[in-house]
Amino acid sequence: MAETVLEIENLVKNFGALRATDGVSLDLRQGEIHALIGPNGAGKSTLIHQICGTLKPDQGNIRFSGQDITALGVAERARLGLGRTFQVSSIAPEFSALRNVMLAVQAKQGTSFRFFTPVMRDRSLTEPAMAMLERVGLAARADIPAAELSHGERRQLEIAIALALESRAFLLDEPMAGMGPEGSKALTGFLDGLRHEAPILLVEHDMDAVFALADRISVLVYGKIITTGTVDEIRRDPAVRSAYLGDHA
Amino acid sequence: MTLSRETLINLILIVLLAAVPFVALGIGQPFYITLATRIAILALAAVGLNLVLGLGGLVSFGHAAFFGIGGYVAGILAAHASSGEALMFGLAGSDQMPVIWLVTLIVCGIVGLAIGAVSLRTSGVYFIMITLAFSQMIYYFAVSWPAYGGEDGLSILVRNRFPGVNSMKPISYFLICLGMLIAGLGLFSLIRASRFGAALQAARQNAVRVAAVGISPYPIRLAAFTLSGMITGVAGALYADLNRFASPSMISWHMSGELIVLIVLGGTGRLFGPVAGAMLYVVFEFALGGLTERWQFFLGLILLAVVLFARGGLLGLLAGKARHG
Amino acid sequence: MTIALAIEQLLNGLQLGVMLFLMAAGLTLIFGVMGLINLAHGSLYMVGAFACATIAAWTGSFWLGLVASLAAAAAAGAIIELTVIRRLYDRDHLDQVLATFALILIFSEGTRWIFGSFPLYLDIPPLLQGAVALPGGAEYPLYRLAIIAVGAAVAIGLYLLISKTRLGMRIRAGESDREMIGALGVDIRTLYTIVFALGSALAGFAGAMVGALQSVQVGMGEPVLILAFVVIVIGGIGSIKGALIGAILVGVVDTLGRFLLPQILAILLPPAQAGLMGGALASMLIYIVMAVILAVKPRGLFTAHG
Numbered sequence: 106m107a108e109t110v111l112e113i114e115n116l117v118k119n120f121g122a123l124r125a126t127d128g129v130s131l132d133l134r135q136g137e138i139h140a141l142i143g144p145n146g147a148g149k150s151t152l153i154h155q156i157c158g159t160l161k162p163d164q165g166n167i168r169f170s171g172q173d174i175t176a177l178g179v180a181e182r183a184r185l186g187l188g189r190t191f192q193v194s195s196i197a198p199e200f201s202a203l204r205n206v207m208l209a210v211q212a213k214q215g216t217s218f219r220f221f222t223p224v225m226r227d228r229s230l231t232e233p234a235m236a237m238l239e240r241v242g243l244a245a246r247a248d249i250p251a252a253e254l255s256h257g258e259r260r261q262l263e264i265a266i267a268l269a270l271e272s273r274a275f276l277l278d279e280p281m282a283g284m285g286p287e288g289s290k291a292l293t294g295f296l297d298g299l300r301h302e303a304p305i306l307l308v309e310h311d312m313d314a315v316f317a318l319a320d321r322i323s324v325l326v327y328g329k330i331i332t333t334g335t336v337d338e339i340r341r342d343p344a345v346r347s348a349y350l351g352d353h354a
Numbered sequence: 355m356t357l358s359r360e361t362l363i364n365l366i367l368i369v370l371l372a373a374v375p376f377v378a379l380g381i382g383q384p385f386y387i388t389l390a391t392r393i394a395i396l397a398l399a400a401v402g403l404n405l406v407l408g409l410g411g412l413v414s415f416g417h418a419a420f421f422g423i424g425g426y427v428a429g430i431l432a433a434h435a436s437s438g439e440a441l442m443f444g445l446a447g448s449d450q451m452p453v454i455w456l457v458t459l460i461v462c463g464i465v466g467l468a469i470g471a472v473s474l475r476t477s478g479v480y481f482i483m484i485t486l487a488f489s490q491m492i493y494y495f496a497v498s499w500p501a502y503g504g505e506d507g508l509s510i511l512v513r514n515r516f517p518g519v520n521s522m523k524p525i526s527y528f529l530i531c532l533g534m535l536i537a538g539l540g541l542f543s544l545i546r547a548s549r550f551g552a553a554l555q556a557a558r559q560n561a562v563r564v565a566a567v568g569i570s571p572y573p574i575r576l577a578a579f580t581l582s583g584m585i586t587g588v589a590g591a592l593y594a595d596l597n598r599f600a601s602p603s604m605i606s607w608h609m610s611g612e613l614i615v616l617i618v619l620g621g622t623g624r625l626f627g628p629v630a631g632a633m634l635y636v637v638f639e640f641a642l643g644g645l646t647e648r649w650q651f652f653l654g655l656i657l658l659a660v661v662l663f664a665r666g667g668l669l670g671l672l673a674g675k676a677r678h679g
Numbered sequence: 680m681t682i683a684l685a686i687e688q689l690l691n692g693l694q695l696g697v698m699l700f701l702m703a704a705g706l707t708l709i710f711g712v713m714g715l716i717n718l719a720h721g722s723l724y725m726v727g728a729f730a731c732a733t734i735a736a737w738t739g740s741f742w743l744g745l746v747a748s749l750a751a752a753a754a755a756g757a758i759i760e761l762t763v764i765r766r767l768y769d770r771d772h773l774d775q776v777l778a779t780f781a782l783i784l785i786f787s788e789g790t791r792w793i794f795g796s797f798p799l800y801l802d803i804p805p806l807l808q809g810a811v812a813l814p815g816g817a818e819y820p821l822y823r824l825a826i827i828a829v830g831a832a833v834a835i836g837l838y839l840l841i842s843k844t845r846l847g848m849r850i851r852a853g854e855s856d857r858e859m860i861g862a863l864g865v866d867i868r869t870l871y872t873i874v875f876a877l878g879s880a881l882a883g884f885a886g887a888m889v890g891a892l893q894s895v896q897v898g899m900g901e902p903v904l905i906l907a908f909v910v911i912v913i914g915g916i917g918s919i920k921g922a923l924i925g926a927i928l929v930g931v932v933d934t935l936g937r938f939l940l941p942q943i944l945a946i947l948l949p950p951a952q953a954g955l956m957g958g959a960l961a962s963m964l965i966y967i968v969m970a971v972i973l974a975v976k977p978r979g980l981f982t983a984h985g
Contacts, residue, residue, distance in 0.1 A: 157566070178565070178570070179562075179565040179566060180564075180565045180566075180568050180569060180570040181568075181570075183565070183566055183567055183568030184568035189566055191562075191566075195560060195562055195563045195566065196560065196563060197555075197556040197559040197560045197563055197564075198559055198560070199555075199559050200552075200555070200556065200559065204552065207552070208552055208553065208556050208564070208567060208569075209567045211549050211552065211553070211569075212553075212567040212568040212569045213567075213568070216549055217549050217550055217552075217553040217569050217574060218549075218550055218577070219548055219549040219550060220544065220545050220548050220549075220550045220551075221544050221545075221548055222548060222549070223544075223547035223548065224547060224548065224549055224551075224552050225547065227549075230549075266567060270567060270568065407773070413772055413773050413776060415776065472970045472973055472974060475973065475974070475977040476973065476977045476978070478772060479710065479716045479772055479916060480912060480916065480977070480978070480979075482716060482772060482776060483716075483908040483909075483911070483912050484912060484969070484973065486905060486908060487905065487908060487909050487912065487966055487969060488966060488970075490905050490966070491962075491963045491966035491967075494962035494963060495959055495962060495963055497962070498958050498959045498961075498962045499955070499959045500955060501955075607901070607905065611718075611776075611780045614773070614776065614777065614780075615777065615780070618773070618777055622773070648788050648791070648792055650784045650787070650788040651784065651785055651788035651789055651792065653781075653784055654781040654782065654783070654784030654785035654788065655781070655785060657777065657778075657780070657781035657784070658763065658778055658781040658782070658785070661774050661777045661778040661781065662763070662766055662778065665774075
């Protein structure tokens with residue numbers, strides 16, 4: 106079996122009387138795309154927040170590359186190689202697409218306390234950043250302020266940023282959201298290849314994309330994972346059909 | 355490479371500022387030299403603030419603390435140099451500007467680190483009020499500590515000295531201040547273009563994103579706050595030497611407000627915003643002050659109009675919207 | 680003797696705290712409901728004091744002056760809300776700071792224009808002159824006790840207003856969800872004007888009452904404003920309860936610090952030096968308290984929301 110990169114163990118998070126995460130255990134193995142699906146309000150966002158570090162779980166722990174990261178902050182987890190995209194695009198709006206990626210390259214190099222060298226003349230920043238933009242097909246838009254990019258382009262930019270971090274695992278929060286059919290198709294193809302660089306935990310509503318991409322699928326309902334399995338197993342699972350796919354079946 | 359419109363305007367501004375004292379000498383109106391020196395010093399103070407306010411988006415309402423500390427460092431070192439009394443730990447005073455500036459940098463660096471460490475744990479309105487409160491604390495300390503003049507302030511009998519220059523000559527002192535302003539602008543421009551500047555500006559635009567790529571905004575902001583206080587502090591030392599007086603009013607919250615006003619009048623986050631703002635402000639003060647005793651009333655009205663209707667300041671008006679590479 | 684002195688100092692601290700509460704309640708209410716930071720709140724305090732002093736001098740009645748202070752500050756508040764402040768709700772904090780800073784310049788210089796540079800004086804009304812005997816043999820001015828009582832009454836009144844009335848319900852709704860209150864069909868613009876005028880009236884009222892203890896002059900509101908900022912930062916911005924507790928804390932700590940620190944230091948240092956050090960330290964004390972509280976709870980003692 107492939108090596109486990111990210112391992113979540115018995116995670117619990119309460120908001121007052123509401124148990125938003127109820128003993129979730131989940132793992133992500135080298136080379137796979139593991140999709141996390143579930144109806145609205147199932148607690149996917151809460152779970153993502155705990156994995157990337159914006160929320161602290163009440164119980165349980167999270168291991169990443171063999172290290173316990175439960176107590177670490179967002180920036181520390183990112184430095185260890187946990188790359189993420191956001192449900193709503195999160196970029197520095199005044200910076201150009203290129204500078205957004207350059208920031209990630211700089212972060213990866215761990216050199217934010219340099220005061221005197223202009224970044225735009227620093228080829229150790231511009232070249233890798235440009236290469237990432239080329240990979241996601243955004244090179245032609247490198248100089249455009251991120252605020253002026255289209256919705257789909259911002260999604261691509263976020264992925265370029267995650268790539269630049271040379272992450273050891275990707276956490277992609279609804280990357281297909283708001284993309285047209287063309288864009289979704291292109292992105293699906295791209296993610297398909299990406300899994301060989303680093304495994305992907307994919308939270309996604311677009312079932313076509315999930316069924317096309319996922320090696321394994323976990324179904325989250327009311328804060329609990331009701332089942333984990335391959336695409337075929339999930340399609341056939343009666344519990345999933347009633348809880349989640351009920352209206353499609 | 356062609357000059358951008360903003361660069362051209364910047365050049366014109368600095369040449370204009372540099373030319374005023376010489377014209378003033380030529381027409382026998384040395385008073386204008388003092389005016390130009392005041393502009394250069396206030397601009398330098400605002401360049402410091404612009405680092406946190408413009409690049410970092412952190413509205414510090416307490417930068418008068420650094421301005422005042424710089425002033426008092428100049429005053430206290432000069433007082434001990436002239437009396438010959440040791441300062442503390444057996445250290446002597448000094449009437450040499452470079453020494454004074456160095457001490458100012460150290461003291462403001464320490465104070466900036468301390469104030470920043472507490473204030474930057476918060477954000478938004480909390481940050482505004484806390485920086486204000488800390489500068490007020492230093493103000494009350496200066497007022498209630500009688501050893502160095504208390505409420506009356508501290509006179510500097512003879513302007514401190516600069517090696518090889520007669521600093522008592524107004525034009526020489528202006529050139530010293532102009533040199534410091536240009537050095538400050540150079541530093542600001544380097545920092546803005548650097549990796550540190552990139553992280554600082556990105557943290558203003560989207561702190562969540564910055565953390566998500568693995569850069570913690572807090573240490574970046576703390577370093578910027580400290581640097582910023584150090585620059586404003588040196589301006590304070592120059593200001594005390596200009597007036598030959600360090601007064602508690604340099605630490606008052608009006609001063610903090612004025613520094614913010616300078617930046618916004620000129621154009622927030624722009625390299626020459628503080629210069630344009632200081633020129634406008636001092637000229638307003640001088641022109642309105644010549645017309646009416648109540649000039650602050652009209653300054654208030656103008657400021658209100660700028661905030662409500664003319665965002666982007668003078669440079670926004672002249673050079674268009676700011677662009678980030 | 681010492682106990683009487685201590686009680687006296689404690690009451691002085693309480694009186695300062697009560698005044699700070701009147702200022703801080705308005706500030707924190709305005710921030711909580713409209714998200715606005717208002718530096719000109721101290722100007723409204725000054726407007727109240729000047730209105731009270733002027734009307735009291737005219738009519739000979741402090742009580743009419745007090746009514747005038749409420750009316751003048753509320754009116755001034757409503758006018759600046761309608762002309763300036765409401766344009767600032769959607770702006771960032773920097774714009775709010777600048778515009779209200781500009782208002783301070785206009786108010787201060789305008790007041791100097793109308794009333795001149797000399798301070799006005801306001802007498803304590805005959806009814807409240809004199810002193811009350813305290814346990815331990817000392818006497819305490821009746822007027823200061825009255826201020827404490829009035830402050831307590833206002834605190835209760837505000838509590839009832841916000842928890843029991845229709846206006847209070849709307850204010851609470853405005854604090855938690857601005858869209859929802861629009862959906863409820865409440866006219867937000869009017870609500871905002873009312874809240875701003877209410878906060879202004881509280882500030883003006885405080886200014887008028889303090890005016891009889893100190894002189895009435897331009898700039899009198901600014902030290903109080905900054906203390907009120909410290910209060911709401913400690914108490915948690917947006918929380919009236921936090922403002923009350925923060926105000927009493929700041930009032931008592933500041934007053935007792937000025938009284939006790941020189942005495943404590945006198946144990947360790949020669950008296951002259953102890954006096955100096957103690958005075959200087961006491962003036963910094965509340966800011967140090969604030970820093971310590973923030974180091975532990977960066978959003979204040981009582982966080983209103985979020």
